[in-house]
Amino acid sequence: MTFQTLDDLPAAQRVLCRVDLNSPVEDGTVVDNRRFDRHAETVRELSEAGHRVALLAHQGRPGRDTFVGLEQHADLLADHAGVDVSYVPDTYGEEALAAIRALESGDVLLLENSRMVDAELPEESPETKAETAFVQTLAAEFDAYVNDAYSAAHRSHASLVGFPRALPAYAGRVMETEYEANTAIASREFDGPVTMVVGGTKATDVIQVMEALGDRVDQFLLGGVAGELFLRAAGHPVGRDVDAELFDEQWEANGDTVERVLDEYGDQIRLASDLAYETDDGDRAEVAVADIDEKTTDYLDVGAETVADYEPVIRDSDAVFVKGALGVFEDERFADGTVGVLEAVAETDCFSVVGGGDTSRAIELYGMDEADFSHVSIAGGAYIRALTGQELVGVAELERATETGPA
Template sequence: MTFLTLDDVETASKRVLLRIDVNSPVSESGKIMDTSRFEQHLETIRELQNSKLVIMSHQGRPGDDDFTTLEQHAEILSEMLGKEVEYIDDIFGPAARERIKKLEDGEILMLENVRFYSEEILNRPPERQALTPMVQKLSPLFDLFVNDAFSTAHRSQPSMVGFSVTLPSVAGRLMEREVKALSRVVKNPERPVTFVLGGRKYEDSIEVIESALSNRIADRILTCGMVGNVFLAVKHGIDEKQLGFEIKRAVKDKVRQILRVFEDRIEIPVDVAYPLNGSRHEMPVETLPIGLPIWDIGSKTIEKYRKVIRESGTVVANGPAGRFEDPDFGKGTLEILEAIAESRCFSVLGGGHLIAAASKLGLLDKFSYVSTSGGALLTFVSGKPLPAVIALEKAAERFGRR
């Protein structure tokens, strides 16, 4: 790691801007349902309690049901820390700036959801983000920027990269820990390296597959979930609408290209499970399509994947194998998690749904490392640079130790 950390700076009595990621699932009534991301940031926040601390985060995306204020987030942090985290419904307007100026040592202020600011959702180079009104108005008020939001590190957004241009910047403890642990996958990993990729975000996973194989980071890819269904449909020429979903033409072309180059290193389900008359049924892929949705990988695929995992030196898993929340279709996810937990490999688990499944099964402590991230995790371990990490590295060169 070439960026600076909290070990390299003095924070007492300094005005510190801390970027965290406490974006969490929200119930229909608007209540936060899971506080695990809050817990991950407590170490950094406690180390900064002797400063004048201002916290910045986001919740949801514009237009989504979970796009809410951070008032509840401040209350949760207050309870966890045992001291008040004051919430203000402003980001960089006059009210926020005046309150920041008046902060005393030991006080903590949480700004409003940073994505309420329209430019926050734009991905642009750090130097351009440093010129946004938010960064320009807030930067003069602070002595130090601390980025602890690893799970958003793949976004080149103003709050993630802009302040590293204008302020001395260091990584928080969570950012430091994630980069250190995941670097083990990228730099001299124990081979063979196997990626198990499932879940619904198949477009992101397809990019990861191409990058990880091209960069010779992954030796084998095991596909499942929607990722497996897409590869299955493309490889066997199945009309995906018969499987209950639709694939963009550009995605199909990308998958065909990946299969032409790397087919021998990508495992695709050989059988699948589907719902019929309220119960689980399985069939080999040769008999598809059947006009019914695929909700899990089948038993033969599970056994095949378990064997690959047993022979692996490193395993990175992200996303469930199927509808794990349904007892009849959680078999694939359960057995893959058990196979990784039972192996002697260095194992990394990521993605909220897969972590939730492992937690429910009591297997979390069986993994070498559990990441707080999904997208940033996959981007990093596939060999692609993370904009926020690069910004911290450049800040270290620009400002040095303080």
């Protein structure tokens, strides 16, 4: 690890800390989720150490229903952290500056949604972001910057890459643990087989993961939309649109590449042997892939035989990485594949990382214990980039700041 952490932070600092509290919003109500609990550790540690803490976070994007202020987030974070978190409906104007200057030892303040600042969102260089009034104004009020928002670290936004150019910079506990776990597949040596469960809806993600990690992973276990596209590449009459428009456009864009990857890594790839669908009565039914003559319905999960095929591979592994769901697990009828594989991982004495989009949510949704996994990531896009060896600009700026200090 090549950046400074909270262990290196001097005492009694005025700390600006970037967290990622971005959450679903239902009928105007912010939904509690594991991000609050994870970031609560960093917030609590900073508060109990006597720092004066202001937090930056984002919620949604302009024009979307999820683009709301952070007042509810302050209450949710306070509940998880066990410390008071005040809120100010301003990010770097006079109201925000007055609230920052009034902070005392151990106080925590949540500033307004950083994406309500014009300078925040455009993807620009760290040098450009550091020169914005947003960064320059806030940086003058603090001694140190802490980036705990690993799940947003692939974004070159002002609150993520500008402040390490203006202040001494440190990684929070979420940033630290996510970085260590998510880079393990490339940086650690394992004594036994390494397995990767790959699903989700984006073929491009699966292709990138396979091409980047083909020499590190012994077996890829496929499912979800991506897995069905690979079945199509293998010559089966699936991976085509019926009701849901998830397949044909992706096949047109990536079909040749999927076929090439299947040919190149075929010995390492296991595909579903059966798939599950919804009957006219609304029940779950399964069909062997070999028995499908034509796709006439949407397939919403892998079947029981596929889970039975995948389980021994998982149980024989020294490390298992999970990226993406094997089915529509949000519907209990079609959760068997995702849950069955996750339960096998949980029961195996191996190093295990679960991440990618909402996949980790299945652990909570179906009553599994996070403690049974080595790490459950709250990152989506950043997790994919870490797995495929792409630079995360937010992490790179922490590393640069550690080496050279503020620019």
